[in-house]
Amino acid sequence: DTAVSQTPKYLVTQMGNDKSIKCEQNLGHDTMYWYKQDSKKFLKIMFSYNNKELIINETVPNRFSPKSPDKAHLNLHINSLELGDSAVYFCASSFRAPSTDTQYFGPGTRLTVL
Amino acid sequence: LAKTTQPISMDSYEGQEVNITCSHNNIATNDYITWYQQFPSQGPRFIIQGYKTKVTNEVASLFIPADRKSSTLSLPRVSLSDTAVYYCLVVGSQGNLIFGKGTKLSVKP
Numbered sequence: 081d082t083a084v085s086q087t088p089k090y091l092v093t094q095m096g097n098d099k100s101i102k103c104e105q106n107l108g109h110d111t112m113y114w115y116k117q118d119s120k121k122f123l124k125i126m127f128s129y130n131n132k133e134l135i136i137n138e139t140v141p142n143r144f145s146p147k148s149p150d151k152a153h154l155n156l157h158i159n160s161l162e163l164g165d166s167a168v169y170f171c172a173s174s175f176r177a178p179s180t181d182t183q184y185f186g187p188g189t190r191l192t193v194l
Numbered sequence: 195l196a197k198t199t200q201p202i203s204m205d206s207y208e209g210q211e212v213n214i215t216c217s218h219n220n221i222a223t224n225d226y227i228t229w230y231q232q233f234p235s236q237g238p239r240f241i242i243q244g245y246k247t248k249v250t251n252e253v254a255s256l257f258i259p260a261d262r263k264s265s266t267l268s269l270p271r272v273s274l275s276d277t278a279v280y281y282c283l284v285v286g287s288q289g290n291l292i293f294g295k296g297t298k299l300s301v302k303p
Contacts, residue, residue: 121295121296123293125292172237180226180228180243182243183240186237188235188236
């Protein structure tokens with residue numbers, strides 16, 4: 081009974097390609113997030129959605145586009161992949177709109193751009 | 195936005211108590227202090243959260259002085275499985291989440 085799941089777990093692709101990462105949560109939470117963790121282990125928030133509405137949009141290249149078909153899913157589409165996009169991407173969810181609520185993280189998707 | 199500063203790494207031995215201190219000098223009135231634990235190849239996992247004084251759960255204790263400009267995560271009697279990266283996080287109602295650089299705790303036998 082995985083609370084927050086991501087697919088795929090590993091993604092290896094060539095520069096210039098377009099790829100998507102999917103995230104699903106079965107916790108009944110209203111809010112979902114995407115984080116990026118680089119090789120130095122810095123964890124940075126990218127986006128947050130509350131009930132399918134974008135509420136946090138950090139300084140992220142336009143090549144990254146989140147999509148939330150419903151509040152249980154938040155997918156991340158990346159266009160024209162670059163070497164610097166290589167990182168681990170984590171999806172997370174919390175009960176309410178960004179607040180002090182605990183965030184539950186998925187297992188991560190390791191993206192490698194060659 | 196309140197930023198956090200914590201030691202990059204710490205070493206300990208099994209059975210010892212480990213205290214990790216985090217500085218957050220510009221914490222706002224409505225901000226909470228939250229700690230997450232991350233094992234290799236896994237997502238961060240919530241450990242404990244507090245606003246002031248002391249909070250204790252089955253995993254750890256969190257000590258917050260009156261000025262709230264720092265906090266200390268205390269792990270009692272650590273084991274090898276506590277080897278992980280520990281993140282101190284200041285969380286406000288506005289939802290701007292900033293993870294610190296984390297403290298890599300290594301527990302040795």
